[in-house]
């Protein structure tokens with residue numbers, strides 16, 4: 001078995017040696033999926049995983065735009081169209097200075113498995129730019145988004161590729177992107193998800209990733225006859241996913257102790273209650289401020305500069321900021337402090353060594369491709385509503401989201417249960433996600 005995995009990874013490394021994040025994502029999948037392939041004749045010897053790691057298409061383009069001082073800026077735009085076996089490419093756009101082909105390929109690869117797990121007909125893709133939205137005026141954001149879409153529009157469409165938001169891309173950016181797409185194509189279609197409520201957006205889409213993550217954590221805790229109620233929860237990030245994860249924890253009776261951004265984290269021993277969370281939402285979404293400003297309004301809280309929150313004592317940890325933000329030492333500290341459940345809101349926030357530590361300790365651990373799939377699932381529901389020219393109520397969407405998270409949990413359990421009864425959610429998510437895509441690829445032949 002080890003030989004099979006090594007031979008496969010050698011081939012992938014040869015072609016993608018300069019892409020560490022992509023290799024990390026592929027290694028994690030290969031180690032769990034190859035043993036399954038070897039035991040199942042229908043998949044064996046067909047190079048399915050080798051086909052899956054090669055994007056169907058990778059588009060890279062120049063984005064030129066003019067800033068408020070009248071100076072010409074140049075950024076790089078991308079779209080990775082990874083796999084369309086089970087539906088149109090679907091996945092977010094990320095605007096962040098760290099964006100490069102490796103990061104987008106890892107995200108697109110993860111997205112293929114995640115979208116498959118949702119049970120909805122969506123292929124996998126991801127895109128974005130190394131543009132940094134921080135400190136930019138609304139006009140600069142608009143000019144950049146318009147310039148970005150003036151090239152991307154050639155490659156996307158409601159039946160081809162349907163992008164959404166991700167880090168640095170929220171409702172404001174989706175609005176500007178949609179406006180330019182509509183102008184260039186002269187058609188009003190569901191080409192992007194995460195749209196505003198008055199022009200095709202779905203209720204609950206803004207909340208979906210964070211809510212879904214907590215629904216998943218709740219499902220895991222239920223397997224131990226436990227729940228979020230009364231739990232001390234630490235959360236990283238203070239963006240879209242973190243904010244709504246915090247909201248759902250509060251609704252389910254948990255206590256939220258931390259939030260963070262790339263400058264550091266705040267810890268509030270009294271708990272970040274609904275009023276304080278409303279303050280954070282205003283601070284981050286409207287004023288576009290920094291999380292450190294929290295302590296100016298709530299002096300009992302503490303700001304810890306340049307650090308992640310994993311040293312704080314907790315029962316449940318929800319990493320909701322970015323990739324590789326939770327390392328092996330952090331995992332060991334969490335375990336030492338009694339953490340019993342880690343549910344990833346971000347994509348690949350835990351390193352391989354951190355995950356190994358969680359597995360060794362046999363605590364509940366959910367990989368982002370399962371636990372944060374609520375966002376894309378609700379994007380899928382937005383696509384359905386756009387096609388039907390119909391709008392479901394908040395309760396209807398929320399109950400569908402809950403059902404999807406519960407189904408994902410079931411699939412992970414089905415494929416991830418070890419002989420001793422421990423559920424390896426990484427293995428479960430990878431195999432369940434793989435099977436549906438692989439079956440479609442086999443049926444469609446070598447294309």
Ligand code: NDP
Nearest residue numbers: 166167168209237238239240241261262321322346347375
């Ligand atoms: P936002 O842009 O709304 O928020 C991102 C948060 O993470 C901010 O607090 C940001 O801080 C912090 N952050 C970003 N980069 C870093 C970094 N390098 N180091 C430390 N902190 C960082 O993004 P989202 O909340 O939408 O996304 C968060 C994560 O969730 C990402 O991994 C994304 O891929 C994943 N995800 C998002 C989905 C969605 O529906 N939005 C769906 C599924 C997954 P700062 O402001 O300082 O940059």
